[in-house]
Amino acid sequence: MTQEIHGTVADGFEPVREEFAAFVAGELPDYEGQVCAYVHGRKVVDLWAGDGADGASLYGVYSSTKGAAHLVTALLVQDGTLELERKVTYYWPEFAAEGKGALTLRDLLAHRAGVIGxxxxxxxxxxxxxxxMAERLADQRPFWRPGTAFGYHALVIGALTGEVVRRATGHTLQEVYEGRVRAPHGLDFFLGLPEALEPRYRSVQPMAPTAAQQVVLDAMPRGPHTLTSIAFNTHVAEPGSLEGYANSRAVRAKGPASAGGVAAARGLAGMYAAAISxxxxxxPLLxxxxxxxxxxxxxxxYDLVARAHKSYGLGxxxxxxxxYPFLGAGAFGHxxxxxxQAFADPRSGLAYGYTRRRMxxxxxxAPENERLVKAVHSAALASG
Incomplete structure (x- = not known):
């Protein structure tokens, strides 16, 4: 049975609905997700599918949270509250332990600190x-000489930059985000989900790989003391599961800035639209x-943690x-x-957000973003 596609698209963006419908028709029967896009500050796509879901449903968005965290740091740099060439220890003296004293804020934001876990x-x-996390990371010896290489600080970059924000402003990163970004724009993108909004949260469902995909997963290296396992905290006795992390009320309530955010696609796209338009x-905020x-x-x-080609801007x-190489130079997101998936493409004026319930x-x-982003980007260019 084909799932119904709900929501609206602006004139000229009908191909995005067609791509979304084609994908949903071929997906698992319990697919649930949302896609939203703005162009030059105007909402042009707002679609969703899934039994019991709507456009305001909220999902764990994991590292898409880093976009909100680093929009905060960008605002504080823009204000002059933070300076990129300052050493992290200017704001956070305890961070100097174990040879980290020369690291600049710029290098920290670019995943060059080496303090991955x-x-x-x-x-x-x-x-x-x-x-x-920040208190314990201050004493950790870096896993490479700070500034000489880079690797994805998957679970800790928000705690590290968040501590700099707290020392510089007297407020947590989450508080600054709420006051300067989320609340003024009414965004359904939370770093700390109020308990009253819990009924809108749709619990993350675990991945259901095909037999061929399971072979790939089983072949992935999982050494107990690799940089990858340390960065993702899988080297501990009880690492927990990815879905369990987002489905934890403690995580949703505190909104850790690396991966604990909760959002609708409207909130993801809306935040990036507010950033550039x-x-x-x-x-625009920026x-x-x-x-x-x-x-x-x-x-x-070469990213030492991801073990693959990666590239980062400032957070x-x-x-x-x-x-997506067809996007404009300078596109940024997470x-x-x-x-x-969520990002801004300043050259086309596009802001994009996508969520799904099953990992x-x-x-x-998710791979379907490739076709959705291509469709919405082409329509954005055609719309002028």
Missing amino acids: LDAGFSQQELADDRA DVDGQG KPDTIAEVGQIHSVG FQATADTW SGAGGS AFPGGA
């Missing part, structure tokens, strides 16, 4: 608490120079190089382990 690992309670009479700087590639090449993924194979941005 702890030798002993984190407890599940600590993973929900940025302050607790006039939206509903409010001017100035052109700031947009250019956060989207400029700072780390590119954001360089979306055109990492995911994907999430469950399949979510996608093989992890990171």
Whole structure:
């Protein structure tokens, strides 16, 4: 039975609905997800599918959370509250332990710190608490000489940059995000989900790989003390599951800034639209120079954690190089382990968000984003 596609598209964006419908028709029978896009601050796509879901349903978006975290740091750099060339220790003196004292904020944001996790690992309670993680990371010896290489700080980058934000402003990163970004724009993208909104949360469902996909998963290296296992905290006795992380009320309540965000596709796309465009009479959050700087590639090449080619701007993924080469230079955003994707392409004025309930194979941005992003980008260019 074909699932019904709900929502609207603007004139000229009908191909996005067609791509979404074609994908949903061929997916698992229990598919549930959303796609939303803005062009120059105007919502042009707002679609969803799934039994019991609607456009306001909320999902765990994992590392797409990093986009919200680093929009906060971009705003504070723009204000002059933070300075990219300052050493992290200017704000956070304790971070100097074990040879980390020379690291700049710029290098921290570009995943060059080398503090990807702890030798002993984190407890599940600590993973929900940025302050607790930051306190322990301050004493951790880096896993490579800071600034000389880069690797994905998957579960800790939000705690590290969040501690800098807290030291510089007296407020947590989550508080700054709520006051300066989420609340003023009414975004369904939360770093700390109020209990009253819990009924809108749709629990993450585990991946259901095909037999061929399971062979690929089984062949992936899982050494107990690799950089990858340390970065993803899978080297501990009880690592927990990815779906269990997002489905934890403690994680949703505290909103750890690396991966604990909860959002609808409307919230993801709306945040990036607010970052680069006039939206509903409010001017863009970021100035052109700031947009250019956060989207400029700072780390590119072999990622020591991901063991693959990756590229990062200032806390954001360089979306055109990492995911979609047809996007404009300087596109910036972040994907999430469950399949979510969100970004801004300043050259076309496109802001995009995607969520899904069941975790996608093989992890990171779900493969269907390729066809959806291509369709919406082509329509955006055609719309002028």
